[in-house]
Amino acid sequence: MIHLQSHQRLFISEDLAGFADHLSNEGTMPRRVDLLLLGFSYAVNNRLSPTEEAKGRELTRVASLGGESQLAVEAVAQWYARSLDSSEFADESELLDFIIRVGVAGVRALKERWEGKSKSQIQWDVMRLASHLKGSSAANNT
Amino acid sequence: MMEAQGTPFDQMASRHDGLLREVSAEYNVDPRLFRQLVDLENTKVHLERRRLVTRQIREIIEQHLSQREQ
């Protein structure tokens, strides 16, 4: 399994940067990168296709993900890529690129889903998504 | 114009007898005289009859004084 390097940088596309700022300012999410992670998880569960480009606004370095999150995302990304029949990653930059593109796809879907919702409504939705899918393997077919 | 003693209408004052005697004694006044005057007023509660009351009171007092001297 390929692992990311701690100095690598995570991005979010420009059009979603404002959304990420808004959520973290309101306190809906602790950090902007949490939105990206959430997007990633949402995309995986809903079998969304990764977006095309992975350029945009820098969020933070991989190091700030924390060991647990980083490993989980690395493992799931590679597993997800295999399930999409894509070719194996050559190195960690290809892996990172994939993770960002999946994450952005998920964030776009979440932005639509949370249109017009208040902070507590969004948080409530996140809690629901997290507990609903906890332990279920239904959404994850390879 | 006095009624004879003993008819029910002239004995109003006697209902206040105890108090009447007490107060009369304090001022050295004959309680009978006082009672007489109260009875007089009791028969004259209608305003039109009170015009000559001071004269009547005076007469009663004077009569009482002359009787006392005898």
Next chain:
Amino acid sequence: MSVHFLKLQVKDWLVYGGQTTVEFAPFQRGKNIVVVHGKNGFGKTSLLRALKFLFHNGYDREGLLEQWHEHAREAGEGSMKIALEFVYQGKPMKLIRKVDFESRNGTTAVTPSVALIDVDSGDLENQVEDKIELIIPKKSQQFVFFDGAEITRYAQRQHDKGIREAIEQVLGIPAVRNLKSDLGKLVNELEDEQAGIVALQGHSQDLLAEIDRLKNEAASYKEQRAGLLDKINGVQRAAEELEKEAAQIVAIATEREQLAAKQERRADYEEQRDQVNDAIKRFLSDAPLHMLTGPLKQIVQEGVAKQEGGSFRRDYYLHVKQYLDRVLENGQWDFGAPIPESTGQDIEREAQRFGELGAGMGTVKRKDINLGDISELKALLRRLQDSGDSQKLMDKRAVYDEKLEEIDKDIRELRAKLAGHPLLEVQALFEQRETLTETEMTLKQDIEALDGNLARVIKEIDDKNRELDEATMGTDLGRPLTETLYTARQLYKVVDAFVDRLVAQKREDIEREATNIFTRITNKPLEYAGIRVKDDYTLEVYRRDGTVVENKKLSAGEKEVLAYSFITSLNLSSPSPAPFVMDTPFGHLDSSHRDGLLQSLPNLPVQVFLLATDRDLPHQERDQVQAFIAQEFEIERNQQEASSTIVQE
């Protein structure tokens, strides 16, 4: 001694056509109730009105024509008459009020007349109206002949000035007050006459002048005194206000305490909610991981399978190679048979193949997940499992949100209540009260000083008057005058003192009597201790602990019972208590008060005439007072004649 009715005659009055006579049994204490039953419209109220008319008339010409029974009126001429035989101060008397109607020049002449007869001697009394005033003063009629509506009206208009006058009239006080004012006039007259006599003697002029000066001085002191009294009243009122304010502040102190307690509780709730919020935050940050538990579990399963499966098969391949190598080396199978050369070459090839297979299994591909990562992912999955139920957290937070909302509302309300009150300490108010008390005391001392001066001046006046009297006593003209004057002055002082004491005594009598009646009738005998009559003859109910019941806190029924108690006590405190004639008195009272009232009737020392419908006095209630009923009558109505009569049952 009270007044008792013996016989009533009614002729052509209102609904009573012709002559109706009712004879009453002699009055007996404890068996004093006379019930007159009658349906509405049959003639109960006509009876009440007959008695009112008998004693005080009150109708003008038109009014009298209206009271005349209609059939008799149709005849155009005749008379109507009410006659009552009764006992007054032990003497049998008869009162007759009659109205003659005569047809004259197309109109009806109306001639009322009244006669009061001493039954024993048969003599006609003079000054009839004055004497009737002594028996039942007009202003006290409402305390003797009344209906339920009257009680209600009285209950509502206690503060009427007319009531006070009526009360004093019942108590015989006006006569005594009149005497005082008349004596005062007489004294002035006599003093003027005395001054006339003194004018003839030169030296006493100075005395007269001195007396005048002293009288003016006395008048000025009296005026000052009145002013000081006003000030004292003002101070007392202000003190009362302060007491009220202090009481309010004490009440507020409680609310302040409540506020503090609620604020503390709020802080607790907030703390607990913060804890829940923190747990939710933690859950939220883990949310992406929670969402990936599915894939992560699969990844772990596969990884474990690969690892475990891989080592098992490799061992097998290597084990077989080892066996084949050993067989080749030994040149024979393990069971002993030799291996021919051609077979040996096959075996060598097979051993090589197994070796390669085994070698291939052992290599962990660079892209596979290793054991270390697997165990880390396993640990993560365990942690996520243990992180708690998000639903429960959200519910808990909702509960705290609600609690906080409620308590915030309470806090807002309490703050609003406390807002209007400045942070005045009760202490400060008490200090103000102290100051007022001191002021009051100073004022009272001033009054005492004034009284001292007044007494001194009055004594001086008395001394001067005595000097003057001595001077005038010496003359033939002056002596009788002076004696009369002296007596009149003394009488004036007597009456002055007498009025005050009489009023006080009467008030006590009324209070006692009213309390007696009230406590028997009230349905709260454990709470209410009695009735107090204030200076202005208004009433207040006080409780056993001494506190006064605010008037507005009394129910309508209670107010009526209060009014009834007062009316009754007034009658009983008057020089000659008269019989009660009550027309449907219970209509407005609730049943518990009604029962109380009925039960109290036998204790009254007068006859009680109850004019009642069946609704007023249902059989059950009537039976309760059966033992106290002296007589019962029924008003019967002849519809054809449109006339009523009264028959004894």
